[in-house]
Amino acid sequence: MAKVELIMPKMGESIMEATILKWVKNVGDTVDLDETILEIATDKVDSEIPSPVAGKIIEVLYKEDDVVEVGKAIAIIATEGEEPAASPAIAEKPKPPKEEAPSAAKEIEKVEVPFVTEPIPSAATSLKPSDSTRFYSPLVKNIAKQENIAIAELDTIQGSGAKGRVTKRDILNYISTGKKASSNGNVSTVPTTQVVTAPIANAATTQTSSAAATTSSGNNEIVEMDRMRRLIADHMVMSKHTSPHVTSFVEADVTNLVNWRNSVKGEFLKNHGEKITFTPIFIEAVAKAIRDFPMVNVSVDGTKIIVKKDINVGMAAALPSGNLIVPVIKNADQLNLVGLTKKVNDLASRARENKLKPDDIQGGTFTLTNVGTFGNVMGTPIINQPQVAILAVGAIKKKPAVLETEHGDVIAIRHMMFLSLSYDHRVVDGFLGGSFLRKVADYLESFDIKQGF
Numbered sequence: 001m002a003k004v005e006l007i008m009p010k011m012g013e014s015i016m017e018a019t020i021l022k023w024v025k026n027v028g029d030t031v032d033l034d035e036t037i038l039e040i041a042t043d044k045v046d047s048e049i050p051s052p053v054a055g056k057i058i059e060v061l062y063k064e065d066d067v068v069e070v071g072k073a074i075a076i077i078a079t080e081g082e083e084p085a086a087s088p089a090i091a092e093k094p095k096p097p098k099e100e101a102p103s104a105a106k107e108i109e110k111v112e113v114p115f116v117t118e119p120i121p122s123a124a125t126s127l128k129p130s131d132s133t134r135f136y137s138p139l140v141k142n143i144a145k146q147e148n149i150a151i152a153e154l155d156t157i158q159g160s161g162a163k164g165r166v167t168k169r170d171i172l173n174y175i176s177t178g179k180k181a182s183s184n185g186n187v188s189t190v191p192t193t194q195v196v197t198a199p200i201a202n203a204a205t206t207q208t209s210s211a212a213a214t215t216s217s218g219n220n221e222i223v224e225m226d227r228m229r230r231l232i233a234d235h236m237v238m239s240k241h242t243s244p245h246v247t248s249f250v251e252a253d254v255t256n257l258v259n260w261r262n263s264v265k266g267e268f269l270k271n272h273g274e275k276i277t278f279t280p281i282f283i284e285a286v287a288k289a290i291r292d293f294p295m296v297n298v299s300v301d302g303t304k305i306i307v308k309k310d311i312n313v314g315m316a317a318a319l320p321s322g323n324l325i326v327p328v329i330k331n332a333d334q335l336n337l338v339g340l341t342k343k344v345n346d347l348a349s350r351a352r353e354n355k356l357k358p359d360d361i362q363g364g365t366f367t368l369t370n371v372g373t374f375g376n377v378m379g380t381p382i383i384n385q386p387q388v389a390i391l392a393v394g395a396i397k398k399k400p401a402v403l404e405t406e407h408g409d410v411i412a413i414r415h416m417m418f419l420s421l422s423y424d425h426r427v428v429d430g431f432l433g434g435s436f437l438r439k440v441a442d443y444l445e446s447f448d449i450k451q452g453f
Contacts, residue, residue: 001080004053005073011042011358018042019067019227020074023060030056037075040068041227047358055079067165136166143171143238168234172241228323239385243424247380248434252441254396255415257281260449268453272338279348279370280340282393283313285443286368287333293436296428297365299386305427314364314384315344317351325351326384328364338453372396378418388424389433391440393417417444 008018021039025031031051038049059076062068134155136144144154149171157174159166225233261276268276290297290311299306311333314326327347329335335343350356366387371379372395379392394417401414421437 001078003058004055004077004079006037006049006052006075006077008040008068008070008072008074009049010070011040011047011362015042015070017067017069020062020064021046022064024048025051025057027057027060030054031077042231046354051077053077053079067167134164134166140166140168140171143168143175146242147175168238169230172234172237175241176237226321226323228319228321232323235385236382239382242385243383243388244426245380245383245422246425246428246430246433247420247422248430248437249378249418249420250437250441251416251418252444253401253414254417254444254447256449257444257447258396258415260447264453268341271453272341274338274341274345276337276341277344278393278396279315279368280337280344281444281447282368282370282391283315283329283332283340283344284337285440286313286366286391287311288443289436289439290366291333292439293432295432296389296423296436298388298427299365300388300424300427308365310363310365312363312365314361314367314387315347316367316369317348319351320354325356325361326364326367327351327356327360328362330363337451367391368393372417378420380420381422383422383424388426388428389436390422391437392420392422394419 011018018040019042021041023038025035025037031037031054033052033054034050036048037051037057040047040049055077057075058078060074061072061076062074068074136154140154144150154166154171157166157170158164159170257278261278261281265276268274294307295305297308297311299308310331312328312330313332314328316324316326319325327350329340329343329347332340347356347360350360364384364387367381367384367390369379369381369390369392371381371392375395377394377397379394381390381392383390396415396417398413399416400411401416403410403412403414419437419441421433421440423433
């Protein structure tokens with residue numbers, strides 16, 4: 001009987017750990033190939049983990065609500081039948097003495113879940129070794145490395161996780177409150193549970209600190225953040241901490257685009273069975289502009305700029321809970337308007353039904369968010385790490401505008417829309433960010449109203 005380790009899979013770029021939500025199968029249960037064993041959650045999506053083999057679960061290594069590092073074994077499955085016998089030629093050879101008692105570890109085969117495609121980032125071991133026996137997740141270690149926080153200083157941080165584990169929220173709160181060690185090496189010993197001064201970080205303080213803000217009149221209601229909202233909050237704080245944000249704005253005349261859509265939407269639905277919205281048109285313009293300015297389609301690794309050859313555009317979509325998720329349209333520049341429409345409608349529909357798969361939210365290189373959906377005319381979005389830019393499109397409004405004609409300037413009613421681009425000023429300067437944004441607007445303004453579909 002062979003033993004197989006079930007490994008915590010890597011669910012996406014920058015995902016270093018996942019939380020076990022529920023064990024669907026327990027010790028002693030038999031499982032079929034691809035049958036769901038447990039449910040896990042990351043800051044991106046909840047997912048079911050299938051069995052890589054058929055067999056019986058003989059050991060569960062973590063409990064529900066435990067946070068597990070990517071690449072760690074989470075269960076052991078015993079498979080039916082004998083292990084393959086050695087060939088006669090090999091069997092007749094005497095074994096060296098050191099092989100007479102193989103370790104038990106060598107009898108267990110590691111099998112990863114099918115969609116695990118990336119190795120564990122080296123950031124997990126980037127800090128210098130020390131005598132500390134405390135566990136730190138790769139994400140916490142990576143943040144500590146970027147902030148030059150030594151293991152000795154990490155050991156002083158009070159953790160709110162299981163068994164006192166330091167979570168991403170703990171280390172970000174620690175950094176936000178200015179308790180990081182000074183240049184002379186002294187470590188602050190002020191308790192990290194006090195209320196922090198940064199407005200965003202206040203949302204991530206402990207429940208005790210939040211309760212202290214309740215008034216004696218009893219007119220306030222304390223609502224605990226759900227798990228996804230806490231993860232989103234942490235991700236937003238991390239993004240602002242990582243990237244110096246700059247936002248540029250332009251206003252575009254999209255009258256021709258609006259009139260074209262209004263005139264063809266009935267025929268489009270009849271021919272393709274899909275409702276055409278403005279989103280695929282926006283994504284088409286973004287993909288074209290990225291081809292013109294590929295340096296906005298990058299990520300940063302220390303002092304290295306990683307230029308992405310694929311143009312994978314994420315689009316912010318609302319979940320039934322009210323939280324947002326960002327499904328990704330892969331190779332958006334290779335799809336025509338019909339293909340983009342089908343992709344957009346499919347991802348938006350499955351997002352509303354909470355049926356997105358891990359692959360649907362991985363690999364994004366640029367993000368589009370439509371704040372016009374909420375009636376907002378513009379916004380200053382936060383970059384979706386590890387990307388370096390995010391575009392917000394506002395509500396389309398009728399306005400009086402000056403038009404230049406061969407007979408002189410006239411004032412006419414036009415459909416106008418603001419676009420705003422937030423970008424990482426470490427690698428995207430004002431010229432690049434402004435030029436890219438203007439190019440997106442130019443593509444929208446010059447939309448071909450005679451195109452077929």
